[in-house]
Amino acid sequence: MFVLGIESSCDETGVALVESGASGLPRLAAHALHSQIAMHQAYGGVVPELASRDHIRRVLPLAQAVLSEAGRPLADIDVVAYTRGPGLAGALLVGAGVACALGAALGKPVLGVHHLEGHLLSPFLSADPPEFPFVALLVSGGHTQLMRVDGVGRYELLGETIDDAAGEAFDKSAKLMGLPYPGGPWLAKLAEEGDATAFKLPRPLLHSGDLDFSFAGLKTAVLTQARKLGAELEARKADLAASTQAAIVDVLLKKSLAAIERTGLDRLVVAGGVGANRALREQLDAACAKRGVRVHYPELHLCTDNGAMIAMAAAMRLQAGLGPASERYAFDVKPRWPLASLCATEPQFG
Numbered sequence: 001m002f003v004l005g006i007e008s009s010c011d012e013t014g015v016a017l018v019e020s021g022a023s024g025l026p027r028l029a030a031h032a033l034h035s036q037i038a039m040h041q042a043y044g045g046v047v048p049e050l051a052s053r054d055h056i057r058r059v060l061p062l063a064q065a066v067l068s069e070a071g072r073p074l075a076d077i078d079v080v081a082y083t084r085g086p087g088l089a090g091a092l093l094v095g096a097g098v099a100c101a102l103g104a105a106l107g108k109p110v111l112g113v114h115h116l117e118g119h120l121l122s123p124f125l126s127a128d129p130p131e132f133p134f135v136a137l138l139v140s141g142g143h144t145q146l147m148r149v150d151g152v153g154r155y156e157l158l159g160e161t162i163d164d165a166a167g168e169a170f171d172k173s174a175k176l177m178g179l180p181y182p183g184g185p186w187l188a189k190l191a192e193e194g195d196a197t198a199f200k201l202p203r204p205l206l207h208s209g210d211l212d213f214s215f216a217g218l219k220t221a222v223l224t225q226a227r228k229l230g231a232e233l234e235a236r237k238a239d240l241a242a243s244t245q246a247a248i249v250d251v252l253l254k255k256s257l258a259a260i261e262r263t264g265l266d267r268l269v270v271a272g273g274v275g276a277n278r279a280l281r282e283q284l285d286a287a288c289a290k291r292g293v294r295v296h297y298p299e300l301h302l303c304t305d306n307g308a309m310i311a312m313a314a315a316m317r318l319q320a321g322l323g324p325a326s327e328r329y330a331f332d333v334k335p336r337w338p339l340a341s342l343c344a345t346e347p348q349f350g
């Protein structure tokens, strides 16, 4: 069975084709991605209307490129999957509209996928896929959550951020330091040349006794520090970047270890854009190795948004008998959609 996946929730247009059998992990046949980062950079952040319009321009050429790379005609597609939410409403509507139009034209069912379920299951596309059950640390631009994952569609929220996401903490701190958008990778690169102990920054909620996160205060502390430095900021930027990254990574590390301890599980899956952070990977790897815990990551290029994770999540849902793929093409999107609600008995379409 071939599942075409379309991702358009924010500033990346992603399309992918996944091949799936009755058992065994689905396999990525081809994928293509267009990032809008260069377009939004001039504004220092995502401009929703520009994002929607660019998705319209990109999605069909990307779909054609994917089918041609996989050497498959349109008629071979069995299910069309798309990101139904959460994300920007206008951007989501592009993927949903194209998926439903394709489904209707081909007479094939469509399946709306939860964007975070895509991130969560993206490590199954790697050469070293995890096995259930595991603790998942979902760290993206808009979300920071620890989940207990017992299987496809079996997610329990253990803790989440009460304000900013880890990616936002990276991005907003980077912006304060005058780095380009999105700042996470830039800040991480600058941090490599800096001293992580140079500035004492807060580790919010580190000792809260629960698995929740808070990053808004950290951003304020970085701002205060930057103001204090004044003209000296330029010369101390790498130190401030390293200290900021250390604070974020420290909290993510300690809370992940606490989640592992609390659940008694011996596997950790890290997903989402911040999962590409080298310092985070190194520290998680070292701490988990000491505890006999296996850590799994998505391939580096599949940490941020892409169509492969959406096609994969759809294929794994269908394999698990969840879906359901629908031949009702009256789509809707869910800009706000808690992942834990997938475990409830809410209808996929309604």
Ligand SMILES: Nc1ncnc2c1ncn2[C@@H]1O[C@H](COP(=O)(O)OP(=O)(O)OP(=O)(O)O)[C@@H](O)[C@H]1O
Pocket (backbone or CB within 6 Å): 009, 010, 086, 087, 115, 119, 139, 140, 141, 142, 143, 166, 167, 168, 170, 171, 182, 183, 184, 185, 188, 272, 273, 274, 275, 276, 277, 278, 303, 304, 305
């Ligand atoms: N090497 C890195 N170090 C730190 N942060 C990074 C790195 N690479 C990417 N990021 C951050 O990852 C985030 C983007 O990740 P992702 O694409 O998963 O998020 P999103 O799709 O915008 O948000 P969501 O999935 O919550 O809707 C940005 O905040 C970016 O700065």
Ligand SMILES: [Mg+2]
Pocket (backbone or CB within 6 Å): 115, 119, 140, 141, 304, 305
């Ligand atoms: Mg994302």
